[in-house]
Amino acid sequence: MISTSSVSQAVWLVPLLPLLGFLINGALSLVPAWRGERGDGIPAGRRTLVASVGVGVLVLSFAVSVWLASIVAGANTEVSSTIGEWMAAGQFRVDWTLRVDRLSMLMMLIITGVGSLIHIYSVGYMADDASFARYFAYLNLFVSFMLMLVMGANLPVLFIGWEGVGLASYLLIGFWFGDTANAVAGKKAFVVNRIGDFGLLLAMFMLWVNLGSLDFAAIAEGHSVMSTPLITAICLFMFLGCAGKSAQLPLYVWLPDAMAGPTPVSALIHAATMVTAGIYLIVRNAALFSAAPAACLVIVLVGALTAFWAATVGLKQWDIKKVLAYSTVSQLGYMFIAVGAGAYTAGMFHLVTHAFFKALLFLGAGAVIHSMHHAFHETHRHDDAQDMRNMGGLIKRMPATAALMWIATLAIAGIPPLAGFFSKDAILGAVAERALESPLAESSLGPIPGRVILWIAYGLAVATAFMTAIYMTRLMRYTFHGTFRSGDDVAASVHDAPWILRAPLIVLGALTLIGGWLQLPAVIPIGPTGLLDSWLKPITGAATTMLAGRGHLSHQTEYLLIGIAIAVAAAGMFTAFLVLKPQTLTTKAAAPAETGIGLVLANDYFVDSAIERGIVRPTVSTARKVLWRGLDLGLINGVLVQGSAHAVRLMSSIASRAQVGFAGSYVWAIALGALVVIGTFVFQAGR
Amino acid sequence: MGTFYTVHFWLFSALAIGAALAMVTRKSPVASALWLVNVMFALAALYVMLGANFLGAAQVLVYAGAIMVVFVFVVMLLNLGENDVKERRSMGAALAAAAVGGALAAELFIVIRSAPQEMSTLLPVDSDALAPLANSLFTDNLIAFEVTSVLLLVALIGAVVLAKRSKATGEART
Amino acid sequence: MIREALLVSAVLFSIGVIGVLTRRNALILFMCVELMLNAVNLSFIALSRLHGVSGQVFVLFVMTVAAAEAAVGLAIVISVFRHYRTVDLGRIRLLRG
Numbered sequence: 001m002i003s004t005s006s007v008s009q010a011v012w013l014v015p016l017l018p019l020l021g022f023l024i025n026g027a028l029s030l031v032p033a034w035r036g037e038r039g040d041g042i043p044a045g046r047r048t049l050v051a052s053v054g055v056g057v058l059v060l061s062f063a064v065s066v067w068l069a070s071i072v073a074g075a076n077t078e079v080s081s082t083i084g085e086w087m088a089a090g091q092f093r094v095d096w097t098l099r100v101d102r103l104s105m106l107m108m109l110i111i112t113g114v115g116s117l118i119h120i121y122s123v124g125y126m127a128d129d130a131s132f133a134r135y136f137a138y139l140n141l142f143v144s145f146m147l148m149l150v151m152g153a154n155l156p157v158l159f160i161g162w163e164g165v166g167l168a169s170y171l172l173i174g175f176w177f178g179d180t181a182n183a184v185a186g187k188k189a190f191v192v193n194r195i196g197d198f199g200l201l202l203a204m205f206m207l208w209v210n211l212g213s214l215d216f217a218a219i220a221e222g223h224s225v226m227s228t229p230l231i232t233a234i235c236l237f238m239f240l241g242c243a244g245k246s247a248q249l250p251l252y253v254w255l256p257d258a259m260a261g262p263t264p265v266s267a268l269i270h271a272a273t274m275v276t277a278g279i280y281l282i283v284r285n286a287a288l289f290s291a292a293p294a295a296c297l298v299i300v301l302v303g304a305l306t307a308f309w310a311a312t313v314g315l316k317q318w319d320i321k322k323v324l325a326y327s328t329v330s331q332l333g334y335m336f337i338a339v340g341a342g343a344y345t346a347g348m349f350h351l352v353t354h355a356f357f358k359a360l361l362f363l364g365a366g367a368v369i370h371s372m373h374h375a376f377h378e379t380h381r382h383d384d385a386q387d388m389r390n391m392g393g394l395i396k397r398m399p400a401t402a403a404l405m406w407i408a409t410l411a412i413a414g415i416p417p418l419a420g421f422f423s424k425d426a427i428l429g430a431v432a433e434r435a436l437e438s439p440l441a442e443s444s445l446g447p448i449p450g451r452v453i454l455w456i457a458y459g460l461a462v463a464t465a466f467m468t469a470i471y472m473t474r475l476m477r478y479t480f481h482g483t484f485r486s487g488d489d490v491a492a493s494v495h496d497a498p499w500i501l502r503a504p505l506i507v508l509g510a511l512t513l514i515g516g517w518l519q520l521p522a523v524i525p526i527g528p529t530g531l532l533d534s535w536l537k538p539i540t541g542a543a544t545t546m547l548a549g550r551g552h553l554s555h556q557t558e559y560l561l562i563g564i565a566i567a568v569a570a571a572g573m574f575t576a577f578l579v580l581k582p583q584t585l586t587t588k589a590a591a592p593a594e595t596g597i598g599l600v601l602a603n604d605y606f607v608d609s610a611i612e613r614g615i616v617r618p619t620v621s622t623a624r625k626v627l628w629r630g631l632d633l634g635l636i637n638g639v640l641v642q643g644s645a646h647a648v649r650l651m652s653s654i655a656s657r658a659q660v661g662f663a664g665s666y667v668w669a670i671a672l673g674a675l676v677v678i679g680t681f682v683f684q685a686g687r
Numbered sequence: 688m689g690t691f692y693t694v695h696f697w698l699f700s701a702l703a704i705g706a707a708l709a710m711v712t713r714k715s716p717v718a719s720a721l722w723l724v725n726v727m728f729a730l731a732a733l734y735v736m737l738g739a740n741f742l743g744a745a746q747v748l749v750y751a752g753a754i755m756v757v758f759v760f761v762v763m764l765l766n767l768g769e770n771d772v773k774e775r776r777s778m779g780a781a782l783a784a785a786a787v788g789g790a791l792a793a794e795l796f797i798v799i800r801s802a803p804q805e806m807s808t809l810l811p812v813d814s815d816a817l818a819p820l821a822n823s824l825f826t827d828n829l830i831a832f833e834v835t836s837v838l839l840l841v842a843l844i845g846a847v848v849l850a851k852r853s854k855a856t857g858e859a860r861t
Numbered sequence: 862m863i864r865e866a867l868l869v870s871a872v873l874f875s876i877g878v879i880g881v882l883t884r885r886n887a888l889i890l891f892m893c894v895e896l897m898l899n900a901v902n903l904s905f906i907a908l909s910r911l912h913g914v915s916g917q918v919f920v921l922f923v924m925t926v927a928a929a930e931a932a933v934g935l936a937i938v939i940s941v942f943r944h945y946r947t948v949d950l951g952r953i954r955l956l957r958g
Contacts, residue, residue, distance in 0.1 A: 671878055671882055675794070678795070678798070681798065682794050682797050682798060707873055716892075719889045730899055733866065734903070734906050737866060737907055739917050741917075742906060742917055746924070749928060754931050757935060758888070758891075761888065761938065762888055765888075765939070780883070788878045788879035792871055792874075823917075835925050838926065842932050846933050849939075849940050
């Protein structure tokens with residue numbers, strides 16, 4: 001652990017630079033002259049300044065991160081930097097410490113790297129928006145908090161980042177808050193997140209009570225001093241926090257609604273970074289989680305169910321962003337399967353590749369929406385620019401975007417040699433390997449043996465892969481192929497993405513193509529194998545072994561698993577081409593209502609209305625009837641406030657009867673009083 | 688102390704008490720006022736016998752000579768007759784008042800009786816009773832003295848203001 | 862002699878109390894209050910034989926204050942009389958609350 005002063009200062013630059021960007025852009029957004037008129041955007045000169053600040057701090061942060069990566073790649077795998085004490089109470093102590101090790105380095109590079117690309121994209125995407133400065137302020141704020149999350153050396157600092165990204169997410173989802181629905185979506189995200197945060201807080205409390213420290217280093221050692229049921233409980237509470245932040249069952253409901261925000265926001269926050277915080281948390285505490293196999297099995301199961309559930313819903317979504325949202329939930333489920341099974345490297349691998357191709361998908365969808373929006377605007381139509389039924393055949397008008405999105409689609413479906421194939425295969429392979437033989441399979445979740453759960457998870461994961469291929473191909477077919485459904489006049493106004501939007505897409509496309517190189521499996525001898533594994537080994541090596549054992553699959557089994565993965569992906573795409581009939585589609589306005597199972601899927605199994613009826617309404621009604629009317633108005637206002645006023649008035653009306661005005665009675669009172677007072681002295685003295 | 692002293696002491700005490708009783712029971716305010724003057728004179732004598740010569744003189748000059756004169760002036764001014772105030776009082780009320788008064792006196796007797804017997808260490812009576820008084824007044828109690836003078840000023844103004852007739856209507860200012 | 866003087870003072874004071882409780886004529890009531898003040902003066906002077914000259918100083922102050930009080934009080938009585946045409950305290954209930 002080195003701590004030279006220049007490196008230590010550099011560590012703090014990484015999260016503080018975006019924070020500086022937030023402060024500057026935030027201040028600029030408050031100046032009335034900078035706010036711009038609605039619909040006109042702000043003048044180009046000012047836009048340049050805001051954009052340079054917003055993008056510049058991020059690029060600088062990325063540069064510093066790269067430099068730190070070069071240091072951490074060497075023998076000293078960790079750099080930490082403390083600037084002071086935060087909390088100290090008795091023996092409890094928490095410092096402001098950032099720690100850069102190989103795990104956080106990986107996250108930092110993704111956040112600043114992909115983040116820079118998305119910032120550049122945003123300059124073009126949000127160019128016409130009047131709140132340009134406010135957008136970049138919030139975006140920088142988000143990046144700053146996210147960096148604090150992954151760089152914190154202890155849970156409280158992580159929690160600052162955790163809460164901060166929740167806040168930034170709320171601000172950005174509800175960015176166009178003039179439309180109430182957007183504000184409501186932001187509120188929903190925040191509230192659901194809060195439920196998860198409750199779990200994380202409980203885990204922190206339990207850790208402190210039983211361990212006395214909240215530093216990650218102490219936690220990693222601490223599993224030896226706590227009993228397994230206790231560790232299991234702590235891990236489950238932490239997972240509740242992860243479920244909230246990373247949108248797993250049942251706390252995923254905020255993510256589809258979060259699509260109300262600008263598309264680059266969806267790309268950055270709800271695909272590449274914030275939602276991966278849960279994964280990061282588990283990998284960071286791998287030593288703890290691997291000591292509680294029961295909790296790990298729960299995570300595997302929940303991840304698998306979430307992946308399957310979200311994939312089914314994605315099959316029947318018509319809004320292009322909603323498809324991607326449910327896809328994100330599903331892919332996050334994959335990552336949880338991996339880290340639950342103790343395959344931390346596989347989980348992080350999928351996190352990285354998913355960041356690439358999902359960001360590419362979202363940004364590409366953003367380009368499509370941008371063009372459709374412009375086209376509708378120019379032809380004075382008011383149709384939904386995000387509904388796939390209004391699109392079709394866009395490949396003729398937007399070839400570059402289409403090509404890049406196809407790359408991402410192939411990746412997410414799992415077609416080799418794209419990055420998604422390698423990461424998905426790594427996960428499937430890891431699960432199967434552990435299901436066949438590992439300490440995790442030997443353990444059990446209550447009465448259910450671990451092996452059963454792992455095989456169920458494998459099955460669900462394979463089914464999900466099949467459906468993923470289907471719905472992504474469906475998305476591409478409906479959007480880019482066939483005939484354009486909104487009329488030729490609109491089609492003529494559709495243009496491909498301008499260069500500022502295209503350049504980040506190209507970079508992401510390239511990363512998607514070569515990303516697989518990060519972790520090539522040994523059985524495919526086309527290059528250096530297991531790079532990511534050896535990068536993360538100092539951190540997760542021991543924990544992985546605890547759950548995976550020394551199990552080693554034979555080459556045949558490995559080839560079999562790879563074959564299954566490819567077959568499933570290809571079968572899915574083939575099915576999509578065969579079964580789907582885009583020529584029968586009509587525009588959204590003319591579309592028939594959904595029926596039967598389609599209706600159920602399109603409405604996400606009616607989860608939202610169930611929550612509304614089962615949880616929200618009773619809570620609000622209780623709050624209104626019991627707590628407000630009963631307690632507040634009735635008891636506190638009525639009895640305590642007005643009641644005490646009444647009592648005083650009553651007493652005073654009684655007491656005022658003594659004020660007769662007749663001086664004689666006053667004199668009597670004085671005389672008697674004096675008698676009594678002197679009497680007390682007399683009889684006391686006599687004692 | 689001698690019998691001369693004792694006899695005169697009790698004589699003046701009896702005079703004071705008798706005059707007080709008389710004062711309290713007269714119907715006419717003028718008669719009450721004059722009986723009160725009587726009480727004051729008796730008390731002045733007692734003061735002198737107790738060694739406060741100056742205060743005895745002051746009692747006569749100030750109390751009997753000024754305050755009671757004001758009282759009599761006011762009584763004359765208001766020109767009340769004997770029966771102006773109906774003082775029919777029930778027997779019960781009078782007995783109650785007597786009871787309270789009696790109880791008060793009894794309590795005070797007990798307090799006085801229970802005081803310690805060291806009444807022998809009486810301070811000597813100065814031939815000049817004024818000097819120690821004046822000394823104490825102008826040194827230890829200087830502030831009280833000044834404040835009292837302000838009080839007198841205030842009372843003077845207040846009395847004039849209260850009793851003055853309003854110029855415009857000639858009605859009393861209430 | 863001190864004790865006897867104190868006893869006399871107590872008796873005078875009690876007589877004054879009875880008078881205040883009994884009489885309804887404002888002026889006579891006032892005079893009874895003056896009687897009580899005088900009784901107290903007597904006990905002050907008696908005790909100043911034991912405790913020094915401050916008793917007499919206090920008597921001086923009491924006299925002064927009594928004078929001031931008498932002046933103001935009588936002015937009030939005159940004002941009230943102008944309004945109510947009587948000094949019967951049973952008929953004056955301005956302080957009724």
